[in-house]
Amino acid sequence: MSLLAIGLSHRTAPVALLERVAVSGDALVKLLHDVNADTHVAETMIVSTCNRVEIYTEVDRFHGGVTAVTAMLAAHSGVPQDQLTPHLYVHYEDQVVEHLFTVACGLDAMVVGEGQILGQVRQSLRLAQEQGTAGTILNELAQQALRVGKRAHSETDIDRAGASLVGVGLSLAEGVLGPLAGRRALVVGAGSMSALSAATLVRAGVTDIVVANRTFERAARLARGIGGRAVELADVEAELSGADIVISCIGAGGVVIGADMVARAERRGPLFLLDLALPHDVDPGVRALPGVTLVDLESMQEAGLGRTGAEGDAARAADAARAIVAEEVGDFLRAERAARVTPTVVALRAMAADVVEAELGRLVTRLPEIDPRMRGEITQTVQRVVDKLLHEPTVRVKRLAASPAGDHYAEALRELFALDPKVPEAVTRAGAAEVETGPAGEEEA
Known part of the structure; x- marks a missing residue:
């Protein structure tokens, strides 16, 4: 699944068109559910304000998602698709994160530094949560965008970069x-x-x-x-x-x-x-x-109010806010990429746990005379050996997964060990084992 955002704003469309596309109340709820019901869409959040209408989604296919969301936005607004499309912008994956963080900081507002958008993003997330259209991905993205927006307003003078x-x-x-x-x-x-x-x-x-x-x-x-x-x-x-x-x-x-x-x-x-x-x-x-x-x-x-570049202190405040956005986008993407490898790591530990369990069971069958104390010592020793063998590769693959090409490392691990990270039993068992037996103080998934 991938992040996709489609929208239009004061930067791409005349106010008359924004006025026709803007949705609120029951119409907003209906659009939210209609978009989320599409077969290509797993999660949906809509930011609809005076200056922008943006639909954030998690989709399984880029082209299918773009086609579906654009068609529904046109149908709900009554604006023919050929008239709407030239004013739309499309952001995908990393671009979605950067755009929402930029919006939350007020850097994309009609008047730079406008703080009202923070409350509007919060309301958009709350509505998506109440309607059940925001899942893990959009929840994390929007919550982080709100934190980034607050940070920009508290650590810079972006509020003064332009009047409201x-x-x-x-x-x-x-x-x-x-x-x-x-x-x-x-x-x-x-x-x-x-x-x-x-x-x-x-x-x-x-x-x-x-x-x-x-x-x-x-x-x-x-x-x-x-x-x-x-x-x-x-x-x-x-x-x-x-x-x-x-x-x-x-x-x-x-x-x-x-x-x-x-x-x-x-x-x-x-x-x-x-x-x-x-x-x-x-x-x-x-x-x-x-x-x-x-x-x-x-x-x-x-x-052109608020659209001309500010000078002096205002320009420096906007640059400082953009630096915060760049830093936070990098941190968010690294964490998100690292998280993608977690099911693979969990599946690897599950496979190892199954091997240990099977071999210990075979040992007990062949040597039934081993007393319980000795059996416990053998069990702990074998588990420690496996944990130590797996620890360094799993820590490294988590770290490598944070890079832009991180998915390739997880894929290589799956191929090498014939892993299926989608098995729920494996994820549950190995996830618990990793917490209980992983070396103290080491990096977690």
């Missing part, structure tokens, strides 16, 4: 409205991006914040945390009248703030709307209204 999408948006708001302190803001949505938006508004000096959400309890919880006020989603139009800044982050698949709603609002001055949702929450038609400015993901993308 919210920070970029509010900088644009200041250009339109002037200083934000004392302004009134309306936050539509109560998810993680909305919470980040509200916290950023507070840091900017905005003290009058209203939170609207479909689930009032979630809106109230967020509002309490920032000293704001919660309202029902149906009250958004009424709240537009007093707002200077509106940040919307629901992405519910339909317009939440229509041009007609904004036109009817009795505004006291300029209105700045920041739409961070995918699909769009705000009707692009509001741009035609006097005194209204709308910034959304598409306009950020077109302006």
